[in-house]
Amino acid sequence: MxxxxxxxxxxxxxxxxxxxxxxxxxxxxxxxxxxxxxxxxxxxxxxxxxxxxxxxxxxxxxxxxxxxxxxxxxxxxxxxxVSVVFQESRLLPWKRVWENVVLGQDGADRRERAAKVLREVGLGHRIDAWPLTLSGGEAQRAALARALVREPxxxxxxxxxxxxxxxxxxxxxxxxxxxxxxxxxxxxxxxxxxxxxxxxxxxxxxxxxxxxxxxxxxxxxxxxxxxxxxxxxxxxxxxxxxxxxxx
Amino acid sequence: MSETLIGIGARNGSRPVARRLPRLSALLPFRRFATPVLLVLGWQIACSSGLLSTRLVASPAQIVATGWSLTRDGTLPANLSVSLVRAASGLGLALVVGVCLALVSGLSRLGEDVVDAPLQILRTLPVLAMVPLFILWFGIGETPKILMVALGAMFPVYLNLHKGIRAIDPKLLEMARTLGLSRGRTIREVILPGALPDLLVGLRFAVGISWLMLVVAEQVNADSGIGHMMMDAEDFLRTDIILVGLAVYGLLGLASDQAVRALESALLGWRPVYRGRAS
Known part of the structure; x- marks a missing residue:
């Protein structure tokens, strides 16, 4: 791998x-x-x-x-x-995937940063998706992206x-x-x-x-x-x- | 796949049936309206033939005619706008107070102890039974009417939003903590959006209740409004005007319910149910 x-x-x-x-x-x-x-x-x-x-x-x-x-x-x-990834993705269903990834982060480049890390976890195509439309694996990828974007x-x-x-x-x-x-x-x-x-x-x-x-x-x-x-x-x-x- | 095969079979077998079927299925959505339309027709026939006395109930045609003339002479628009202002102010007040109380009691234990108990006690009182007291307190002007609407509509707003805030998934709150979200930010980004569906359910109940409150408030000691127009008509045995008032109340209820539904699909686009309906 x-x-x-x-x-x-x-x-x-x-x-x-x-x-x-x-x-x-x-x-x-x-x-x-x-x-x-x-x-x-x-x-x-x-x-x-x-x-x-x-x-x-x-x-x-x-x-x-x-x-x-x-x-x-x-x-x-x-x-x-530090960052935590739980067994469940724990994404906020009312925020789009990219907003979930940079939740609590500030700055004008939030969307680009989310996009970059989402591409890294292989989820670049779902950046604007609603979390409830993701599969289990995709949701965990998003949760990983949310953990990584903070550079823990x-x-x-x-x-x-x-x-x-x-x-x-x-x-x-x-x-x-x-x-x-x-x-x-x-x-x-x-x-x-x-x-x-x-x-x-x-x-x-x-x-x-x-x-x-x-x-x-x-x-x-x-x-x-x-x-x-x-x-x-x-x-x-x-x-x-x-x-x-x-x- | 099997459906296509059956379709082809039917077309080959008997042409007339195949041609008639789509026309019937196109009418299917309207089948629901058949019974109401028949009932109205029967009503009209009963009135025209003298079976039903117009002293008891006006005919549908008469109602439409009266509605039109009341609109043209300005009676209906004037009374309608008075009623609308009352309902809207009452509902607005209920929303503000209900949301504030729910936030206080939903977000802090102390707040819950202070706010929740008295509201739960008040909730069990039938608000309509307080009309005499309200008239004593606030006279017969606009104040008691608006307050009646507000009091009745506040409870569903408060109860649903409070429930919504308390029902937020603790796992999401934990997640917010691990992400280092501040208390204010957690409330803004996690708690309030999560409780929004419940608030909208409360709003729908509140809208229904505010019309109910308005009807009673306007039929007791009012000199304007749809309810007053109906009570006035009673003195002159004008069943047609009473029925116009009823129809207006019905339409108002229907329209406001649709408005809240529209609000729901606009605000809750993230829920798969609403996505399904929109597409």
Whole structure:
């Protein structure tokens, strides 16, 4: 899908961390901690996949990082410019696609900027469409465009392809991989899909009972192939960490 | 595909049937009007033959004639404009007050606690039962009439807009937060456009209610307006004038409903339903 084989984070001089989470704890009411003294760092330009069962705290972690949930215990440092793509496109149905993309942005060149990024995600022909007329894949492309137009240093993807059909999902994974190689922002991808994590990420972390139990670097060359024996091995490791027997 | 085949078969088989069918189907949209037209014809015949006393009800022809003469001598236009001004001012007032109250109670919890409870209590009162009180308070001039219309029409505006604001998808509000939209911008770009369909539903109810209020307000202590014209006619047993008034009220209701519908398709072009109708 892409020609680059060794995706390195944006420049070696950009040392340090894009995102640093220190001893983050979150509980609702008197229940058990959803996040339990969690530590996680993401380097600039690094693509991290976050896996875990339902209820393992993935969504809580992402919501906290996105600023939707408050930090009650622990600390979070993250870049100022972040973007989130949700499972649903969350486009405003009463604004045309391009207006959705540059929602909240100012400047006279809003439309051109929207057009440019929409072309980049392959949606240049639907710039004036109403969101309710888009297909599921097109809507997610628009949501990606809306995230990218802000030129984020940190991009959060919350199961962005979970609601798409298998073929569309493959195309979208290719697109995300391409866009990431071009923009080089740090990415946190929340997913249920082990293959997706292995196709896209530099590192896969598995969340369990509010803590990171497995932190697996994925050193595969890109483009990645399912048939690669190393891919198979990493797949078994991840499935094992998720408590699924790889028969 | 199968339809074409059937069509060809029919044309080859029996020509006359094939030729008559399209003509019948062209009349189909007008079939709905057949019953009303027949009823009016029957009414006219009953009046002309003396079956129906014109003291009870005027004939359709008489109504049309009276309507024309009332228009020519200026009675109808004068009264109509008075009624229109009352309805429009009342509705306008209802819109302003209803929208403001809905914004206050829809956008803040404190506002809801302050505004919503009294309005919900007031809502259960039949507004028409307040006519005597309104006359006592505001006399018999234009004020009580306009206020009656405004009070009746305000509730649907308030209730629907409030519901619309509260029903905004929380996921869209979250999205607005992740995009860093300010509170004011979120209200302008997310909440208000999202509640607009509900506001328009409220407006449609409000328009209907304002005519209802107007009828009552104009038949109690008025010296002008369509309702007054009808009450005056009652004293002289002029059923034709009463029926002209009824017809005018009916047409006004129909026209205003169409106007709100037009407004809906203009403002809600993003909804696939309206796109379908427009194309």
């Amino acid at each position: 892409n020609a680059l084989t060794d995706p390195r984070p944006r420049g070696a001089d950009e040392a340090g961390k894009a995102v640093a989470i220190r001893r983050l704890t979150r509980r609702f009411g008197d229940g058990p901690a959803v996040l339990d003294r969690l530590d996680l760092t993401i380097a600039p330009g690094e693509f991290v996949a976050l896996l875990g069962h339902s209820g393992s705290g993935k969504s809580t972690l992402l919501r906290t990082l996105a600023g939707l949930d408050p930090v009650t215990e622990g600390t979070i440092t993250r870049p100022r410019d 240093q940190f991009l959060m993807l919350d199961e962005p392809f979970a609601a798409l059909d298998a073929l569309t999902r493959l195309k979208m994974q290719g697109l995300v991989s391409e866009l990431w190689l071009r923009h080089r922002c740090a990415v946190l991808l929340v997913t249920h899909d082990v293959d997706e994590a292995l196709l896209l990420a530099d590192r896969a972390v598995v969340l369990e009972h509010g803590q990171i139990r497995t932190d697996l670097p994925i050193g595969l060359a890109r483009p990645r192939r399912h048939a690669d024996p190393e891919f198979e091995r990493l797949r078994s490791v991840l499935l094992d960490a998720l408590g699924v027997c790889d028969g």
